[in-house]
Amino acid sequence: MVENQIRPWEVFDERVLSVIRETPREDFVPPAFRKLAYADINIPLGKGEVMMTPKVEGRMLQALSVEPTDRVLEVGTGSGYVTALLAKLGKYVFSVEIHPEFKLSAEEKLAAHGLANITLEVGDAARGWRRHAPYDVIAITGSLPILPQAFRESLAIGGRLFAILGEAPVMEATLVTREGADAWLEEGLFETFLPPLINAPRPRRFLF
Numbered sequence: 001m002v003e004n005q006i007r008p009w010e011v012f013d014e015r016v017l018s019v020i021r022e023t024p025r026e027d028f029v030p031p032a033f034r035k036l037a038y039a040d041i042n043i044p045l046g047k048g049e050v051m052m053t054p055k056v057e058g059r060m061l062q063a064l065s066v067e068p069t070d071r072v073l074e075v076g077t078g079s080g081y082v083t084a085l086l087a088k089l090g091k092y093v094f095s096v097e098i099h100p101e102f103k104l105s106a107e108e109k110l111a112a113h114g115l116a117n118i119t120l121e122v123g124d125a126a127r128g129w130r131r132h133a134p135y136d137v138i139a140i141t142g143s144l145p146i147l148p149q150a151f152r153e154s155l156a157i158g159g160r161l162f163a164i165l166g167e168a169p170v171m172e173a174t175l176v177t178r179e180g181a182d183a184w185l186e187e188g189l190f191e192t193f194l195p196p197l198i199n200a201p202r203p204r205r206f207l208f
Contacts, residue, residue: 005040011058013065019088020058028081028109043079047099048195051079052141056173056192060162063175063189064137066090073132073154075125076141076197080106084115086139093118094132096125098198126197130154138162142197143171152176152184164194167202 006020026037029051033043042050052060060082066072066089077083077097083106087093097103100122107120123129128150135154138161145167155161155178165174173189 005038005055006058009055009059011055011062013062015066015089016058016061016085019061019085020054023081023084023088023113025054025081027113028079028084028106030079042194045078045102047102048198049076049078049099049102049142050195051081052194056194057082057085059173059189060139061085061089063173064139064160064162066137070136071132071134071156072137072139073129073135074139074141075129077103077106077120078141080109082139082141083118083120084110084113086137087115087118090137091117094121094129094135095119096121096123096129098122098124098126124199126199127201128154135159140164140197141194142200143194144197144200145202147174147176148201152178155184157181164192167196168193 026034029037029043040053044050070090072086072090072093074095077095083095103120103122127148133154134156136156136159140163143164159178161176163174164171166172171193173192175187177185179185
């Protein structure tokens with residue numbers, strides 16, 4: 001999977017490739033999709049939620065440049081797979097999931113893999129999650145039509161945020177880096193598609 005899907009998408013970071021190799025994705029997907037664990041599809045999790053494709057997960061992790069000292073916020077625990085990868089790359093992960101049953105399922109899977117540097121919480125983080133801020137890394141695993149300012153303000157100086165922004169059919173994977181108290185650099189990475197977070201804020205539309 002790494003050689004066939006991840007590397008061709010220009011993922012060359014060896015730390016990222018290593019944690020992907022050592023973390024069996026099939027342990028985290030719903031049982032009915034185990035044989036498709038490494039397929040280039042958005043595996044459905046139920047309740048309208050999906051997993052990112054493996055190549056998008058790889059690109060996201062590479063863009064975030066997670067360091068062993070980083071405190072990480074993940075918005076959307078989902079299956080717990082990306083949570084596991086972030087926990088292996090960073091120091092500590094706070095992951096927020098709106099569906100209680102997803103949180104419980106992910107908890108079991110992460111415990112089975114011996115990962116203890118994670119706090120899973122149930123909540124609605126579509127507009128931000130300041131509870132444990134500042135964060136060195138923020139990974140948002142559902143799309144957002146617009147990025148709430150609360151996320152930008154929750155980054156530490158030098159912190160990085162990955163989000164897929166926009167509305168279908170035009171969405172762009174975006175990296176936001178906080179360069180100063182009131183300075184953020186925003187970089188478009190690639191076009192893709194992902195269902196929006198539940199309760200994601202939408203831009204104001206003016207009627208004429």
